Amino acid sequence: MSLPPGFLDELRSRTSLGQVVGRKVMWDQRKSSQGKGDLWAPCPFHHEKTASFHVDDRKGFYYCFGCHAKGDAISFVKETENVSFIEAVEILAGECGMTMPARDPRAQEKQDHRTELAEVMERAVQFFRLSLNTGAAAAARDYVARRGLDGAALERWEIGFAPDGWQNLWDHLRGKGVGEDLILGAGLAKPSSKGGKPYDTFRNRIIFPIRDVRGRAIAFGGRAMDPNDNAKYLNSPETALFDKGRSLYNHGPARQAAGQGQPLIVAEGYMDVIALAEGGFGACVAPLGTAVTEHQLQLLWRISDEPIIALDGDTAGLRAAMRVVDLALPLLEAGKSLRFALMPEGKDPDDLIRGEGPAAVQSVLDQAMPMVRLLWQRETEGKIFDSPERKAALDKSLREKIRLIRDPSIRAHYGAEIKDLRWQLFRPARKPRAPWQPRGSWKPAPAPASSTTKASLLASGGQDAHTRLRIEVILATAIAAPDVIVQFEQDFEDLDCRDPDHAALRSLILRHGIVQPESLTDRIIEALGPGPLEKLHALRHVAISPCVRRPGDVELAEMTLAEELAKLKAHRGLTAEIAEAEEELAGQTDEAVTWRLAQAAEARNRATRSQNEDKSVFDIADNGARVDRTEREAFEAIMAGIKFERKRR
Structure with missing residues (x-):
């Protein structure tokens, strides 16, 4: 919905953030100064006993020093009421007596269409979950059991099964009266090139529902049961609900767990996330089988200031980490960075936690290296710098990477850290030299x-x-x-x-x-x-x-x-x-x-x-x-x- 210029400014000026937040919290009277609009309370976004949530009523902004949640009255209503931006605006406008501008009919139509698609996706979730209990899913049940998932875990993650067949889901949804355009629009089926009935997108696959931060089912991920299948993992195509580069698997629960103080972990796949969460690491997400995008990085930084990228301990995992480094360098801001935890060689987080337990994963996370160290490792590992030309090439490469950082303060600190690392590489410890002894191999003998x-x-x-x-x-x-x-x-x-x-x-x-x-x-x-x-x-x-x-x-x-x-x-x-x-x-x-x-x-x-x-x-x-x-x-x-x-x- 398009709002006229100045509408939001007037809404914010009429709204008392202290009153809006006061409906959800109890103010700490010892720290708060009502007359100055300086208000403190325990944060409503994460569990705590101390009052670290600060509201500046005069400026209209809030900030939590614990989970770093921040925003204005609109964002507060949006997050606490679990509503969209426009819905939050409508709530506040109604409270302060402002009339909402007329909705754009086309925008309303799009919103209604997305609501219908979300309802179709929920029907598909139920179909896949029921299919996992059928005789055709025996191999799928054996597979998830071998991966350490019991019935309770299957229920929590809503894991299902897509039967092997061309129109199983299509026929089920059509039998429930769902329109063909909605099934196709949700990405659950694809039109036939031969002019026949559309066929299911997912067939003979274990299904992982993908939900957005509000909990709506927006897509599915499918793991092939046939080892000869061309695609081991398959995601829903992009739809009006699903943008792969702007979504994260387990986004909502991870944000809640991170708000309670858990470190945010970014794993590679669905099973890694599930294994980590089942092992006690609830704040974990995955980028849906693609390289991390700029939008996903921004989503991660909204959840945590320093997410930990946990990647497989192999060459592919290291290459993926390096791609993230190159992507993140221009986007770094003060207090926003990444750390990298590389699993033991040949293992992913799922293997490690099932084989050695949560303590082994925690040990790897504790050793997570800052991004600047991984950048240094990429430029120096396996290389010999035995000539001025090779040293100059290293300096040039590092300077080019550091120049990508837009924030001048961070760029300066990266430069200082790189200098320290360079100093350690090229200046090995030397034997102490007597103050009278000149440089060179000749050492004068003491005169008689x-x-x-x-x-x-x-x-x-x-x-x-x-x-x-x-x-x-x-x-x-x-x-x-x-x-x-x-x-x-x-x-x-x-x-x-x-x-x-x-x-x-x-x-x-x-x-x-x-x-x-x-x-x-x-x-x-x-x-x-x-x-x-x-x-x-x-x-x-x-x-x-x-x-x-x-x-x-x-x-x-x-x-x-x-x-x-x-x-x-x-x-x-x-x-x-x-x-x-x-x-x-x-x-x-x-x-x-x-x-x-x-x-x-x-x-x-x-x-x-x-x-x-x-x-x-x-x-x-x-x-x-x-x-x-x-x-x-x-x-x-x-x-x-x-x-x-x-x-x-």
Whole structure:
């Protein structure tokens, strides 16, 4: 029925939600403030002792903090009176003296037609239930008995049987005076292509009635008794009553059980739902033999904020779970998500509960994983990430999935969780390294007592200023243009940051700058506060860096990082070779050698203290890196001392 604009707004303004709800509940006088329209009561939608149901009479909305039911006066009447939307509007309009607009004759005709179809469906339910007790249904009775269903369970679920024959149901309904158009319109029979009498849709099948949330029979599901039948399970065709993508098996009872605090479980088939419900898991539904649709997801979220998808423990079950993940990502909202409980391999919920009991099912449900973990599992399971290209492909795939999430807050939290998982995958535990020990395979031996003088000339306590300044420029460059981090991931991994602030920044750059670089600065401030960043950018050599002054310039950042990292590598190589030379000359006390080494060390120190090194002349080292010529001369002086000593020997 079409209502004129403004009718519902006027109806809501005339209606007191407090009075409407007050007919169904007893207000908690201690928590309620009648004068302010702030009212509290035990929830009418689920059993509870405390007053968690809140009504804001001034705004006209209610919300339950227990079962999360929410709405206005119309939805409250609709749910508590079990009526349609238009019927709820009619009830409220009559109470506040408003005249309902004239009904659209065509809409009324459609409503009447649906009512007639529902009556035909109830006749079919009774026919199938009676047929299960006939001699022709002996095999069907044996089958349901083997599946653990006794007489009481058959009665509760209204399970029936469609006899093997072309017109059994058709003839029965026609004998009761039901019109042919209604039988065909309800999907109970199909017209013959040969021009003869229509034939039954269900033949030689165990029948499961499908009811809507209001309890009306809207369709049937049939399980074939013939193992050679083309379709093991068959649902009613779509009709004026039945939309397969908008319906759930066991919808009404599951909603009631979920309102009483049970977790909502989504299984794959009718028998899974029945087995779970009989085992004490009353809040369970099934999507009627199809992949879960967007409309069904919305129905699930109206029942529960976090339904558990319980699927078979096989490849097909895992594929079905992945399809649900892809469907759900764009629809996620704050507080609305999914969890996934995968059954043991080769078993479905029905097998598990019959074989091992409800406790085994509960154990699987307790281990249900959040959706982000299943997404991660799909992208990483069975794959090896032993190259930058494979890691980059993983990052790209994950970024594409995260971008599907429309809610920015949820998208950010997914990104953070993925970063944590990525960190755990690519950053295995490392053995602790002594603060003086440089990276690489070479480990200098401790110098003997007689080489104290040479050690003081060649070794510097802690990290020298040359290395520290370059690291600070590298960190600032990455933060200014985080899109380049993925290209230099291994170099950042090898960066030797001995300053605690530097180490913390490097860790956050690796952790957050690859999967979601646009939020790197926010993540650093969130983790460390603004202090370390302010301290870094206050350094003169950082502040004048072109990359810092031109943030986001990816090309400039790439060139800067490549050059600075090459310099660090060359400097690290010089440091290691000088230390090796020191070790080789250990025990020698020749003053000439000592003097030469002292001069080499001093030359090296002058190079590291240079404040204008970018203007110096560079040589190309054997490894292709640019090396400050002063450093090269220092190294050559050391090697000359080594050669001199060898000749002297």
